[in-house]
Amino acid sequence: MSSATHTSLAGQPATLTIDSDVVGGRAVLVPRGDLVHGCADTLAGTLALLPDGIDRVDLHMSDVAFMDTTGLRFLEVLDTYARRCRIQVSATGWNGQPRRVLETAGLDPDDPLHGPGTRREAVPSTLVLERAQELDRLRTEVEQLRQAIRTRPVIDQARGVLMATHACSSDQAWDVLREASQLSNTKLRKVAAAVAAGAGGDGPTPSPELRRALRTAIDRCLN
Structure with a gap:
Protein backbone atom coordinates (compact mmCIF):
# COMPACT_ATOMS: atom_id res chain seq x y z
CA MET A 1 0.00 0.00 0.00
CA ALA A 105 -23.95 17.72 -13.03
CA GLY A 106 -26.19 15.11 -14.68
CA LEU A 107 -23.94 12.12 -13.96
CA ASP A 108 -24.89 8.78 -12.43
CA PRO A 109 -23.34 8.87 -8.91
CA ASP A 110 -23.28 5.06 -8.83
CA ASP A 111 -21.15 4.94 -11.98
CA PRO A 112 -20.27 8.44 -13.25
CA LEU A 113 -17.92 7.15 -15.94
CA HIS A 114 -20.32 4.72 -17.58
CA GLY A 115 -23.85 5.41 -16.34
CA PRO A 116 -26.62 7.53 -17.87
CA GLY A 117 -25.57 11.09 -18.66
CA THR A 118 -22.02 10.27 -19.74
CA ARG A 119 -22.66 9.89 -23.49
CA ARG A 120 -21.90 12.95 -25.59
CA GLU A 121 -25.16 13.30 -27.48
CA ALA A 122 -26.92 16.26 -29.02
CA VAL A 123 -29.59 17.54 -26.63
CA PRO A 124 -32.47 20.00 -27.13
CA SER A 125 -31.70 23.63 -26.43
CA THR A 126 -34.24 23.67 -23.57
CA LEU A 127 -32.31 20.91 -21.83
CA VAL A 128 -29.06 22.81 -22.33
CA LEU A 129 -30.64 25.84 -20.66
CA GLU A 130 -31.90 23.73 -17.75
CA ARG A 131 -28.43 22.20 -17.32
CA ALA A 132 -26.83 25.67 -17.30
CA GLN A 133 -29.27 26.76 -14.60
CA GLU A 134 -28.47 23.64 -12.57
CA LEU A 135 -24.76 24.38 -12.81
CA ASP A 136 -25.35 27.98 -11.67
CA ARG A 137 -27.13 26.66 -8.61
CA LEU A 138 -24.30 24.18 -8.09
CA ARG A 139 -21.68 26.93 -8.13
CA THR A 140 -23.66 28.83 -5.50
CA GLU A 141 -23.89 25.75 -3.30
CA VAL A 142 -20.18 25.00 -3.71
CA GLU A 143 -19.27 28.54 -2.64
CA GLN A 144 -21.49 28.21 0.42
CA LEU A 145 -19.83 24.91 1.28
CA ARG A 146 -16.39 26.48 0.95
CA GLN A 147 -17.47 29.20 3.37
CA ALA A 148 -18.77 26.52 5.71
CA ILE A 149 -15.41 24.76 5.73
CA ARG A 150 -13.60 28.01 6.57
CA THR A 151 -16.00 28.68 9.44
CA ARG A 152 -16.57 25.08 10.55
CA PRO A 153 -16.56 25.75 14.34
CA VAL A 154 -19.54 28.13 14.21
CA ILE A 155 -21.31 25.96 11.65
CA ASP A 156 -20.88 22.92 13.90
CA GLN A 157 -22.13 24.89 16.90
CA ALA A 158 -25.25 25.95 15.02
CA ARG A 159 -25.92 22.44 13.80
CA GLY A 160 -25.56 21.17 17.36
CA VAL A 161 -28.05 23.77 18.61
CA LEU A 162 -30.60 22.79 15.96
CA MET A 163 -30.08 19.06 16.59
CA ALA A 164 -30.62 19.51 20.33
CA THR A 165 -33.57 21.88 19.95
CA HIS A 166 -35.47 20.03 17.23
CA ALA A 167 -34.24 16.42 17.67
CA CYS A 168 -33.09 16.33 14.06
CA SER A 169 -30.10 14.79 12.30
CA SER A 170 -26.89 16.60 11.40
CA ASP A 171 -27.87 16.60 7.70
CA GLN A 172 -31.29 18.06 8.51
CA ALA A 173 -29.69 20.79 10.63
CA TRP A 174 -27.40 21.62 7.72
CA ASP A 175 -30.42 21.84 5.37
CA VAL A 176 -32.10 24.29 7.76
CA LEU A 177 -29.05 26.56 7.83
CA ARG A 178 -28.64 26.50 4.07
CA GLU A 179 -32.34 27.09 3.41
CA ALA A 180 -32.46 30.02 5.85
CA SER A 181 -29.36 31.49 4.21
CA GLN A 182 -30.98 31.36 0.76
CA LEU A 183 -34.37 32.64 1.93
CA SER A 184 -32.91 35.64 3.77
CA ASN A 185 -30.04 36.28 1.33
CA THR A 186 -27.69 36.10 4.32
CA LYS A 187 -24.25 34.49 4.29
CA LEU A 188 -24.31 31.00 5.76
CA ARG A 189 -21.76 31.79 8.46
CA LYS A 190 -23.87 34.75 9.66
CA VAL A 191 -26.95 32.53 9.89
CA ALA A 192 -24.97 29.97 11.88
CA ALA A 193 -23.52 32.65 14.15
CA ALA A 194 -27.02 33.96 14.90
CA VAL A 195 -28.29 30.46 15.74
CA ALA A 196 -25.29 29.66 17.93
CA ALA A 197 -25.41 33.04 19.74
CA GLY A 198 -29.16 32.78 20.29
CA ALA A 199 -28.74 29.50 22.16
CA GLY A 200 -26.83 31.30 24.90
CA GLY A 201 -29.60 33.81 25.44
CA ASP A 202 -27.22 36.78 25.50
CA GLY A 203 -26.32 37.02 21.83
CA PRO A 204 -27.55 39.64 19.35
CA THR A 205 -31.15 39.28 18.22
CA PRO A 206 -31.41 38.13 14.59
CA SER A 207 -33.14 40.49 12.18
CA PRO A 208 -36.88 39.93 11.62
CA GLU A 209 -36.12 38.74 8.08
CA LEU A 210 -33.64 36.14 9.34
CA ARG A 211 -36.04 34.97 12.07
CA ARG A 212 -38.76 34.46 9.46
CA ALA A 213 -36.33 32.62 7.19
CA LEU A 214 -35.29 30.30 10.02
CA ARG A 215 -38.90 29.50 10.90
CA THR A 216 -39.70 28.78 7.26
CA ALA A 217 -36.56 26.63 6.83
CA ILE A 218 -37.39 24.61 9.94
CA ASP A 219 -40.93 24.01 8.69
CA ARG A 220 -39.71 22.95 5.25
CA CYS A 221 -36.79 20.76 6.33
CA LEU A 222 -38.02 19.19 9.56
CA ASN A 223 -41.76 18.76 9.07
Missing part, protein backbone atom coordinates in the same frame (compact mmCIF):
# COMPACT_ATOMS: atom_id res chain seq x y z
CA SER A 2 1.40 3.37 -1.02
CA SER A 3 0.09 6.91 -0.79
CA ALA A 4 0.42 9.90 -3.11
CA THR A 5 -0.06 13.51 -2.02
CA HIS A 6 -0.13 16.50 -4.34
CA THR A 7 1.76 19.65 -3.36
CA SER A 8 0.46 22.95 -4.69
CA LEU A 9 2.59 25.55 -6.49
CA ALA A 10 2.64 27.53 -3.27
CA GLY A 11 4.33 24.62 -1.54
CA GLN A 12 1.32 23.75 0.62
CA PRO A 13 0.08 20.14 0.75
CA ALA A 14 -3.25 19.57 -0.94
CA THR A 15 -6.25 18.19 0.88
CA LEU A 16 -6.27 14.91 -1.07
CA THR A 17 -4.19 11.76 -0.63
CA ILE A 18 -4.55 8.55 -2.62
CA ASP A 19 -3.66 5.14 -1.19
CA SER A 20 -2.98 2.47 -3.79
CA ASP A 21 -2.80 -1.31 -3.69
CA VAL A 22 -1.99 -3.57 -6.63
CA VAL A 23 -2.97 -7.22 -6.69
CA GLY A 24 -2.26 -9.07 -9.91
CA GLY A 25 -3.51 -6.91 -12.75
CA ARG A 26 -5.92 -4.87 -10.62
CA ALA A 27 -5.08 -1.59 -8.91
CA VAL A 28 -7.32 -0.34 -6.10
CA LEU A 29 -7.04 3.38 -5.33
CA VAL A 30 -8.60 4.98 -2.25
CA PRO A 31 -8.69 8.81 -2.37
CA ARG A 32 -9.12 10.53 1.01
CA GLY A 33 -10.01 14.19 1.51
CA ASP A 34 -11.38 16.81 -0.88
CA LEU A 35 -11.62 16.98 -4.68
CA VAL A 36 -10.57 20.60 -5.14
CA HIS A 37 -7.80 22.43 -7.04
CA GLY A 38 -4.88 20.05 -7.57
CA CYS A 39 -6.88 16.84 -7.25
CA ALA A 40 -6.46 15.95 -10.94
CA ASP A 41 -2.67 16.32 -10.63
CA THR A 42 -2.70 14.03 -7.58
CA LEU A 43 -4.58 11.35 -9.51
CA ALA A 44 -2.38 11.73 -12.61
CA GLY A 45 0.71 11.29 -10.48
CA THR A 46 -0.71 8.17 -8.82
CA LEU A 47 -1.70 6.61 -12.13
CA ALA A 48 1.74 7.32 -13.59
CA LEU A 49 3.35 5.28 -10.79
CA LEU A 50 1.26 2.16 -11.37
CA PRO A 51 3.30 -0.80 -12.67
CA ASP A 52 3.03 -2.16 -16.19
CA GLY A 53 0.54 -4.93 -16.80
CA ILE A 54 -2.41 -3.30 -15.04
CA ASP A 55 -5.68 -4.18 -16.76
CA ARG A 56 -8.13 -2.60 -14.31
CA VAL A 57 -8.18 0.40 -11.94
CA ASP A 58 -10.92 0.76 -9.34
CA LEU A 59 -11.33 3.90 -7.24
CA HIS A 60 -13.23 3.68 -3.94
CA MET A 61 -14.58 7.20 -3.34
CA SER A 62 -16.35 6.78 0.01
CA ASP A 63 -13.61 8.70 1.90
CA VAL A 64 -13.95 11.83 -0.28
CA ALA A 65 -15.65 14.42 1.93
CA PHE A 66 -16.03 17.40 -0.42
CA MET A 67 -16.00 18.09 -4.14
CA ASP A 68 -16.25 21.28 -6.17
CA THR A 69 -16.57 21.56 -9.94
CA THR A 70 -12.84 20.91 -10.44
CA GLY A 71 -13.57 17.39 -9.19
CA LEU A 72 -15.10 16.71 -12.60
CA ARG A 73 -11.61 17.18 -14.02
CA PHE A 74 -10.52 14.35 -11.68
CA LEU A 75 -12.93 12.04 -13.52
CA GLU A 76 -11.72 13.28 -16.89
CA VAL A 77 -8.15 12.30 -15.97
CA LEU A 78 -9.31 8.80 -15.04
CA ASP A 79 -11.35 8.44 -18.24
CA THR A 80 -8.46 9.66 -20.40
CA TYR A 81 -6.11 7.19 -18.70
CA ALA A 82 -8.53 4.33 -19.38
CA ARG A 83 -8.84 5.21 -23.06
CA ARG A 84 -5.11 5.70 -23.53
CA CYS A 85 -4.15 2.45 -21.80
CA ARG A 86 -7.22 0.54 -23.00
CA ILE A 87 -8.12 -0.72 -19.55
CA GLN A 88 -11.25 -0.83 -17.43
CA VAL A 89 -11.72 1.80 -14.73
CA SER A 90 -14.39 2.62 -12.18
CA ALA A 91 -15.02 5.27 -9.52
CA THR A 92 -17.73 4.10 -7.12
CA GLY A 93 -18.91 4.58 -3.55
CA TRP A 94 -19.70 8.32 -3.69
CA ASN A 95 -21.42 9.69 -0.59
CA GLY A 96 -22.82 12.94 0.80
CA GLN A 97 -22.00 16.24 -0.88
CA PRO A 98 -19.80 14.76 -3.69
CA ARG A 99 -22.70 12.49 -4.66
CA ARG A 100 -25.05 15.49 -4.87
CA VAL A 101 -22.53 17.34 -7.06
CA LEU A 102 -22.47 14.43 -9.53
CA GLU A 103 -26.27 14.28 -9.57
CA THR A 104 -26.51 18.03 -10.22
Whole structure:
Protein backbone atom coordinates (compact mmCIF):
# COMPACT_ATOMS: atom_id res chain seq x y z
CA MET A 1 0.00 0.00 0.00
CA SER A 2 1.40 3.37 -1.02
CA SER A 3 0.09 6.91 -0.79
CA ALA A 4 0.42 9.90 -3.11
CA THR A 5 -0.06 13.51 -2.02
CA HIS A 6 -0.13 16.50 -4.34
CA THR A 7 1.76 19.65 -3.36
CA SER A 8 0.46 22.95 -4.69
CA LEU A 9 2.59 25.55 -6.49
CA ALA A 10 2.64 27.53 -3.27
CA GLY A 11 4.33 24.62 -1.54
CA GLN A 12 1.32 23.75 0.62
CA PRO A 13 0.08 20.14 0.75
CA ALA A 14 -3.25 19.57 -0.94
CA THR A 15 -6.25 18.19 0.88
CA LEU A 16 -6.27 14.91 -1.07
CA THR A 17 -4.19 11.76 -0.63
CA ILE A 18 -4.55 8.55 -2.62
CA ASP A 19 -3.66 5.14 -1.19
CA SER A 20 -2.98 2.47 -3.79
CA ASP A 21 -2.80 -1.31 -3.69
CA VAL A 22 -1.99 -3.57 -6.63
CA VAL A 23 -2.97 -7.22 -6.69
CA GLY A 24 -2.26 -9.07 -9.91
CA GLY A 25 -3.51 -6.91 -12.75
CA ARG A 26 -5.92 -4.87 -10.62
CA ALA A 27 -5.08 -1.59 -8.91
CA VAL A 28 -7.32 -0.34 -6.10
CA LEU A 29 -7.04 3.38 -5.33
CA VAL A 30 -8.60 4.98 -2.25
CA PRO A 31 -8.69 8.81 -2.37
CA ARG A 32 -9.12 10.53 1.01
CA GLY A 33 -10.01 14.19 1.51
CA ASP A 34 -11.38 16.81 -0.88
CA LEU A 35 -11.62 16.98 -4.68
CA VAL A 36 -10.57 20.60 -5.14
CA HIS A 37 -7.80 22.43 -7.04
CA GLY A 38 -4.88 20.05 -7.57
CA CYS A 39 -6.88 16.84 -7.25
CA ALA A 40 -6.46 15.95 -10.94
CA ASP A 41 -2.67 16.32 -10.63
CA THR A 42 -2.70 14.03 -7.58
CA LEU A 43 -4.58 11.35 -9.51
CA ALA A 44 -2.38 11.73 -12.61
CA GLY A 45 0.71 11.29 -10.48
CA THR A 46 -0.71 8.17 -8.82
CA LEU A 47 -1.70 6.61 -12.13
CA ALA A 48 1.74 7.32 -13.59
CA LEU A 49 3.35 5.28 -10.79
CA LEU A 50 1.26 2.16 -11.37
CA PRO A 51 3.30 -0.80 -12.67
CA ASP A 52 3.03 -2.16 -16.19
CA GLY A 53 0.54 -4.93 -16.80
CA ILE A 54 -2.41 -3.30 -15.04
CA ASP A 55 -5.68 -4.18 -16.76
CA ARG A 56 -8.13 -2.60 -14.31
CA VAL A 57 -8.18 0.40 -11.94
CA ASP A 58 -10.92 0.76 -9.34
CA LEU A 59 -11.33 3.90 -7.24
CA HIS A 60 -13.23 3.68 -3.94
CA MET A 61 -14.58 7.20 -3.34
CA SER A 62 -16.35 6.78 0.01
CA ASP A 63 -13.61 8.70 1.90
CA VAL A 64 -13.95 11.83 -0.28
CA ALA A 65 -15.65 14.42 1.93
CA PHE A 66 -16.03 17.40 -0.42
CA MET A 67 -16.00 18.09 -4.14
CA ASP A 68 -16.25 21.28 -6.17
CA THR A 69 -16.57 21.56 -9.94
CA THR A 70 -12.84 20.91 -10.44
CA GLY A 71 -13.57 17.39 -9.19
CA LEU A 72 -15.10 16.71 -12.60
CA ARG A 73 -11.61 17.18 -14.02
CA PHE A 74 -10.52 14.35 -11.68
CA LEU A 75 -12.93 12.04 -13.52
CA GLU A 76 -11.72 13.28 -16.89
CA VAL A 77 -8.15 12.30 -15.97
CA LEU A 78 -9.31 8.80 -15.04
CA ASP A 79 -11.35 8.44 -18.24
CA THR A 80 -8.46 9.66 -20.40
CA TYR A 81 -6.11 7.19 -18.70
CA ALA A 82 -8.53 4.33 -19.38
CA ARG A 83 -8.84 5.21 -23.06
CA ARG A 84 -5.11 5.70 -23.53
CA CYS A 85 -4.15 2.45 -21.80
CA ARG A 86 -7.22 0.54 -23.00
CA ILE A 87 -8.12 -0.72 -19.55
CA GLN A 88 -11.25 -0.83 -17.43
CA VAL A 89 -11.72 1.80 -14.73
CA SER A 90 -14.39 2.62 -12.18
CA ALA A 91 -15.02 5.27 -9.52
CA THR A 92 -17.73 4.10 -7.12
CA GLY A 93 -18.91 4.58 -3.55
CA TRP A 94 -19.70 8.32 -3.69
CA ASN A 95 -21.42 9.69 -0.59
CA GLY A 96 -22.82 12.94 0.80
CA GLN A 97 -22.00 16.24 -0.88
CA PRO A 98 -19.80 14.76 -3.69
CA ARG A 99 -22.70 12.49 -4.66
CA ARG A 100 -25.05 15.49 -4.87
CA VAL A 101 -22.53 17.34 -7.06
CA LEU A 102 -22.47 14.43 -9.53
CA GLU A 103 -26.27 14.28 -9.57
CA THR A 104 -26.51 18.03 -10.22
CA ALA A 105 -23.95 17.72 -13.03
CA GLY A 106 -26.19 15.11 -14.68
CA LEU A 107 -23.94 12.12 -13.96
CA ASP A 108 -24.89 8.78 -12.43
CA PRO A 109 -23.34 8.87 -8.91
CA ASP A 110 -23.28 5.06 -8.83
CA ASP A 111 -21.15 4.94 -11.98
CA PRO A 112 -20.27 8.44 -13.25
CA LEU A 113 -17.92 7.15 -15.94
CA HIS A 114 -20.32 4.72 -17.58
CA GLY A 115 -23.85 5.41 -16.34
CA PRO A 116 -26.62 7.53 -17.87
CA GLY A 117 -25.57 11.09 -18.66
CA THR A 118 -22.02 10.27 -19.74
CA ARG A 119 -22.66 9.89 -23.49
CA ARG A 120 -21.90 12.95 -25.59
CA GLU A 121 -25.16 13.30 -27.48
CA ALA A 122 -26.92 16.26 -29.02
CA VAL A 123 -29.59 17.54 -26.63
CA PRO A 124 -32.47 20.00 -27.13
CA SER A 125 -31.70 23.63 -26.43
CA THR A 126 -34.24 23.67 -23.57
CA LEU A 127 -32.31 20.91 -21.83
CA VAL A 128 -29.06 22.81 -22.33
CA LEU A 129 -30.64 25.84 -20.66
CA GLU A 130 -31.90 23.73 -17.75
CA ARG A 131 -28.43 22.20 -17.32
CA ALA A 132 -26.83 25.67 -17.30
CA GLN A 133 -29.27 26.76 -14.60
CA GLU A 134 -28.47 23.64 -12.57
CA LEU A 135 -24.76 24.38 -12.81
CA ASP A 136 -25.35 27.98 -11.67
CA ARG A 137 -27.13 26.66 -8.61
CA LEU A 138 -24.30 24.18 -8.09
CA ARG A 139 -21.68 26.93 -8.13
CA THR A 140 -23.66 28.83 -5.50
CA GLU A 141 -23.89 25.75 -3.30
CA VAL A 142 -20.18 25.00 -3.71
CA GLU A 143 -19.27 28.54 -2.64
CA GLN A 144 -21.49 28.21 0.42
CA LEU A 145 -19.83 24.91 1.28
CA ARG A 146 -16.39 26.48 0.95
CA GLN A 147 -17.47 29.20 3.37
CA ALA A 148 -18.77 26.52 5.71
CA ILE A 149 -15.41 24.76 5.73
CA ARG A 150 -13.60 28.01 6.57
CA THR A 151 -16.00 28.68 9.44
CA ARG A 152 -16.57 25.08 10.55
CA PRO A 153 -16.56 25.75 14.34
CA VAL A 154 -19.54 28.13 14.21
CA ILE A 155 -21.31 25.96 11.65
CA ASP A 156 -20.88 22.92 13.90
CA GLN A 157 -22.13 24.89 16.90
CA ALA A 158 -25.25 25.95 15.02
CA ARG A 159 -25.92 22.44 13.80
CA GLY A 160 -25.56 21.17 17.36
CA VAL A 161 -28.05 23.77 18.61
CA LEU A 162 -30.60 22.79 15.96
CA MET A 163 -30.08 19.06 16.59
CA ALA A 164 -30.62 19.51 20.33
CA THR A 165 -33.57 21.88 19.95
CA HIS A 166 -35.47 20.03 17.23
CA ALA A 167 -34.24 16.42 17.67
CA CYS A 168 -33.09 16.33 14.06
CA SER A 169 -30.10 14.79 12.30
CA SER A 170 -26.89 16.60 11.40
CA ASP A 171 -27.87 16.60 7.70
CA GLN A 172 -31.29 18.06 8.51
CA ALA A 173 -29.69 20.79 10.63
CA TRP A 174 -27.40 21.62 7.72
CA ASP A 175 -30.42 21.84 5.37
CA VAL A 176 -32.10 24.29 7.76
CA LEU A 177 -29.05 26.56 7.83
CA ARG A 178 -28.64 26.50 4.07
CA GLU A 179 -32.34 27.09 3.41
CA ALA A 180 -32.46 30.02 5.85
CA SER A 181 -29.36 31.49 4.21
CA GLN A 182 -30.98 31.36 0.76
CA LEU A 183 -34.37 32.64 1.93
CA SER A 184 -32.91 35.64 3.77
CA ASN A 185 -30.04 36.28 1.33
CA THR A 186 -27.69 36.10 4.32
CA LYS A 187 -24.25 34.49 4.29
CA LEU A 188 -24.31 31.00 5.76
CA ARG A 189 -21.76 31.79 8.46
CA LYS A 190 -23.87 34.75 9.66
CA VAL A 191 -26.95 32.53 9.89
CA ALA A 192 -24.97 29.97 11.88
CA ALA A 193 -23.52 32.65 14.15
CA ALA A 194 -27.02 33.96 14.90
CA VAL A 195 -28.29 30.46 15.74
CA ALA A 196 -25.29 29.66 17.93
CA ALA A 197 -25.41 33.04 19.74
CA GLY A 198 -29.16 32.78 20.29
CA ALA A 199 -28.74 29.50 22.16
CA GLY A 200 -26.83 31.30 24.90
CA GLY A 201 -29.60 33.81 25.44
CA ASP A 202 -27.22 36.78 25.50
CA GLY A 203 -26.32 37.02 21.83
CA PRO A 204 -27.55 39.64 19.35
CA THR A 205 -31.15 39.28 18.22
CA PRO A 206 -31.41 38.13 14.59
CA SER A 207 -33.14 40.49 12.18
CA PRO A 208 -36.88 39.93 11.62
CA GLU A 209 -36.12 38.74 8.08
CA LEU A 210 -33.64 36.14 9.34
CA ARG A 211 -36.04 34.97 12.07
CA ARG A 212 -38.76 34.46 9.46
CA ALA A 213 -36.33 32.62 7.19
CA LEU A 214 -35.29 30.30 10.02
CA ARG A 215 -38.90 29.50 10.90
CA THR A 216 -39.70 28.78 7.26
CA ALA A 217 -36.56 26.63 6.83
CA ILE A 218 -37.39 24.61 9.94
CA ASP A 219 -40.93 24.01 8.69
CA ARG A 220 -39.71 22.95 5.25
CA CYS A 221 -36.79 20.76 6.33
CA LEU A 222 -38.02 19.19 9.56
CA ASN A 223 -41.76 18.76 9.07
